[in-house]
Amino acid sequence: MGQVAQQVLRATGLRKAFGALQAVDEVSLTIAPGETYGLLGPNGAGKTTSISMIAGLLKPDAGTIEVDGRTMTPTATAAKAAVGLVPQDLAIYPDLSARENLRFFGRLYGLPKAELTRRLDEVLSVIGLTDRADDRAGEFSGGMKRRLNIGVGMLHGPKLLILDEPTVGVDPQSRNAILDSVEELATEGLAVLYTTHYMEEAERLCDRIAIVDQGRIVAEGTRRELIATIGEQDVVRLTVAGDAAAAAAACERLPAISSADAEDDVVVCLVDGAAAALPQLLAEVAASGASVSGVEVREPDLEDVFLHLTGKALRD
Template sequence: MQADRSAERIGDGRGSDPSAAILICDGLRRAFGAIQAVDGIGFTISPGETYGLLGPNGAGKTTTISMIAGLLRPDDGEITVVGRRMTPNSTRAKAEVGLVPQDLAIYPDLSARENLVFFARLYGLDAARRRERCDEVLRVIGLAERADDRADTFSGGMKRRLNIGIGLLHEPRLLILDEPTVGVDPQSRNAILESVEHLATEGMAVLYTTHYMEEAERLCDRIAIVDEGRIVAEGTRPELVATIGSLDVVRLEVAGDTVRAKAALEAHDEVTSVDTDGTAIVCLLPGAARALPQLLAAVAATEATVTAVEVRVPDLEDVFLHHTGKALRD
């Protein structure tokens, strides 16, 4: 029951035509001291495509996008944005990228409009274009009515929307969104997801990092599953689910010693992956309906009691479990 540590690519292995790609990353590596945060990541994104980096906290997603945005220099590998090599000093490549950092990156003492105008100037928009774009972005992010209010008077969701709006201001060819919905209320979260869907339809390439499986499933045309600085699988959602073959997911709610129960399930020949989620144990195995009585018997032998059983088809979380041997939330 070893996790497959090699990246599994589906389709052409690159996912899109590199000659038309907005972003090409090749063999990116970056270490912080003894920690290898990114270890050979490579992918491409085409115009109008939303590409997801899905992985738990600490998987290397933020380090990867920091290199793509020109904040960090890779130890090895190359990044090309609209045909221009990206480095911390390449202003022309940076002009093609819009970054929405994970943490709020706004000036709380400036109004929404002042925030937008300042960054519009940094990106070199002339006065007429600046006015036009600021008004447009304020409308898109739903802050036109509060344009002249200071950002520190905004709710968390409004600040998040302003944070995203700044990234859109100069109409970048590539928009990078780093976990933009963390800490956001459901209503604002939905508004953010709708905005991202809309941007992709307008031809913008979007790089979206998240550890929420449902966001990746909803937004992303292709998804890279990232763990310990590597892409362990990449493809569309159906392609990724297909990588785990005809496995089923069995979720057992257990009362009693879950550690012993988990060990008993791991010892079962047909089970390929096991993980715990609170009092539940999640197993991947082929032919779940046939094997279920044996699984229940194995748990019962540990003197734990199964209080509920669920059998379902796999999702991305299960794909992650299959490829890494651990749950996405870990």
């Protein structure tokens, strides 16, 4: 019972359809304070629809959502007060300054004047915009706008911060700054729900990750647990000239190969004992009529897990 009370977010059996499209299908997840939970999946997997329901923007067709012990619905103001939302698209007013943007949303969340003033300064500092606080947001660089977008979401001190692909279209430097901010928020006890289709971000930030495909969570766990679903296998990437699909099919016939998939001119194989199997692998590719121009052997990552589970690459 104590475990249940500790969860900031408890979503159970969420379903949402748009016409014939089942956008979200039986999605369940929980997030504890200080935990960063990642929804990893390609565009169109159902991540944004899921968080729209969790943030109270959409009513689920089925399922329940509790935030900080309160049921979330589109009219549940108490539950909404516990959530900070950072939408995928920028959600700031370009004709207002950074400070005015923050103040406006702070007032909407009912922050008392003194607290609002204090939080404004704190958040501006966290997102690195103190020096530009009174400049129009429309004059900011893309990265600065993204940081302000995040700042608005965390201004009112939510229990649950939802970040929907917050680094899309951001330069590497700003991206690092954003990821640093998210890491810091989690250490302060905030529960974070983070959606991304960047495997590196999920690996770096998330304590637990749900791999989402076609509206369903196909696997969930820590990075280590997810990678373990592949087993003690190596990933061998062969860059080939010729028919990559035929080469992948040839590789898959070998007993040491548990899966082989072709992506453009690359064949990605999960191999038991790469060192021993590599000569045979190269021979099979050659026999299929393709030639190998590059070989890479490494430990598997979440990209490989996704590929293994869905047969698709994690990309746009």
